[in-house]
Amino acid sequence: MESTATLEAPAAPTPGSPTSAAPAPAPAESVATTAEIVRRIHEIGPTLRANWAAGEAGRCLPAESIAAIQSTGAFDIARLARYGGYEGGALMLAEVARTLAYYCAASGWVTVISNGSVMLTNRFEDSVVEEVFGSGETVKMASIFVSPHGFAKGEDGGYRVAGEWPYSSNVNDSDWAIGILPVQREGAPEGETEIGFALMKRGEYTVKDTWHTVGMRATGSNTIVAEDVWIPADRVCFYERLMGEAFETDAEAPLGRRLTPMATMATTISAPIVGAAQAALDIVAANAKKRGVANTTYAKQNESGAFVKDLGEAAMKIDTSILHLTRAAELIDRTAQGTVPLTSEQRAKIRGDAGHSGRSTVEAMNELMWLAGSSAFAASSPLEKLWRDVNTGARHGAVAAPMSYEVFADGLVGAEYIVPVL
Numbered sequence: 001m002e003s004t005a006t007l008e009a010p011a012a013p014t015p016g017s018p019t020s021a022a023p024a025p026a027p028a029e030s031v032a033t034t035a036e037i038v039r040r041i042h043e044i045g046p047t048l049r050a051n052w053a054a055g056e057a058g059r060c061l062p063a064e065s066i067a068a069i070q071s072t073g074a075f076d077i078a079r080l081a082r083y084g085g086y087e088g089g090a091l092m093l094a095e096v097a098r099t100l101a102y103y104c105a106a107s108g109w110v111t112v113i114s115n116g117s118v119m120l121t122n123r124f125e126d127s128v129v130e131e132v133f134g135s136g137e138t139v140k141m142a143s144i145f146v147s148p149h150g151f152a153k154g155e156d157g158g159y160r161v162a163g164e165w166p167y168s169s170n171v172n173d174s175d176w177a178i179g180i181l182p183v184q185r186e187g188a189p190e191g192e193t194e195i196g197f198a199l200m201k202r203g204e205y206t207v208k209d210t211w212h213t214v215g216m217r218a219t220g221s222n223t224i225v226a227e228d229v230w231i232p233a234d235r236v237c238f239y240e241r242l243m244g245e246a247f248e249t250d251a252e253a254p255l256g257r258r259l260t261p262m263a264t265m266a267t268t269i270s271a272p273i274v275g276a277a278q279a280a281l282d283i284v285a286a287n288a289k290k291r292g293v294a295n296t297t298y299a300k301q302n303e304s305g306a307f308v309k310d311l312g313e314a315a316m317k318i319d320t321s322i323l324h325l326t327r328a329a330e331l332i333d334r335t336a337q338g339t340v341p342l343t344s345e346q347r348a349k350i351r352g353d354a355g356h357s358g359r360s361t362v363e364a365m366n367e368l369m370w371l372a373g374s375s376a377f378a379a380s381s382p383l384e385k386l387w388r389d390v391n392t393g394a395r396h397g398a399v400a401a402p403m404s405y406e407v408f409a410d411g412l413v414g415a416e417y418i419v420p421v422l
Contacts, residue, residue: 060220154186215392355404
């Protein structure tokens with residue numbers, strides 16, 4: 001299948017639209033900032049798309065793509081305002097990532113991961129936040145904050161860190177990286193550990209080339225490796241501080257510290273595949289005006305009632321995905337503007353929203369491939385790449401639909417939650 005369709009990203013849903021039980025309009029400044037970043041993304045979108053092949057071959061984004069993303073301000077969304085960032089919320093990041101992914105799914109993905117890692121770093125000690133962001137320059141990051149690996153042992157007023165953390169998207173281009181691990185405080189008995197997060201700067205960790213997949217190949221999701229590296233004590237943040245609710249109840253904390261970490265990450269990491277599916281929808285719809293239906297009398301696909309009906313259903317499933325993510329993001333942002341944390345039931349529903357968004361997006365993408373026909377699976381077709389990226393991204397452990405549905409339903413039936421953190 002050859003396509004000459006011009007892909008123009010759809011306008012972002014209006015924040016505050018009726019997609020939640022009690023929607024609250026986003027601050028005007030936030031809406032304007034999001035719109036400006038989205039406008040810049042449209043300008044650099046052709047560059048991102050032109051680099052598809054290079055990203056696939058190199059299994060990470062080319063330097064030109066990283067520079068283009070950085071020029072839009074997309075890497076600065078989560079950085080605190082006092083350090084020159086936008087200090088945006090979940091909705092801003094989701095909309096920006098979805099628009100980037102319309103042009104390049106991996107670009108949207110690494111933007112979420114980098115900003116999510118910045119969001120986690122915002123919860124470290126003030127001295128660390130100053131060390132990382134004090135220059136006011138863009139900081140790109142990677143992190144693994146579930147499934148502890150490695151070990152940190154207290155030594156000489158700091159910690160000696162060793163370990164490997166696979167699936168670390170954006171690590172090839174990161175300035176700093178976070179790894180979750182068991183931590184033994186200095187002077188603690190052998191075997192007495194707590195879960196913490198070690199923050200390491202480039203040069204303290206290396207990257208092992210381990211990312212070989214069929215989809216989301218350009219995310220560079222390789223392995224962080226720390227080999228017996230010593231880091232200062234303040235660069236280990238313990239679990240309760242980073243994932244707990246203390247910041248969420250602190251009226252003096254900036255919004256960038258009050259965002260609920262897991263809920264924000266689950267919601268925003270679901271956005272890139274939606275953008276990729278929107279790109280596929282536009283390709284299929286454009287081709288329907290000029291391609292026939294094989295082995296039928298239809299000279300044009302848009303003459304077939306079955307084709308048009310299924311195309312409409314796929315489009316509605318993509319819209320469903322957007323509505324669920326918007327509802328979740330609005331709730332996260334609205335909660336972060338106050339000092340009452342999300343309830344467990346709300347967090348579980350957000351996980352359900354993210355999972356259902358992913359499932360709906362995959363169903364839409366697969367239906368679009370049926371409509372496009374076998375030529376869509378040609379190596380030269382943009383649809384086959386979009387199909388691989390969507391189906392791979394939807395299987396991310398934080399949002400994969402089967403477990404996300406179960407987490408949501410745990411809240412409905414009062415069962416014990418199957419995840420360590422919501």
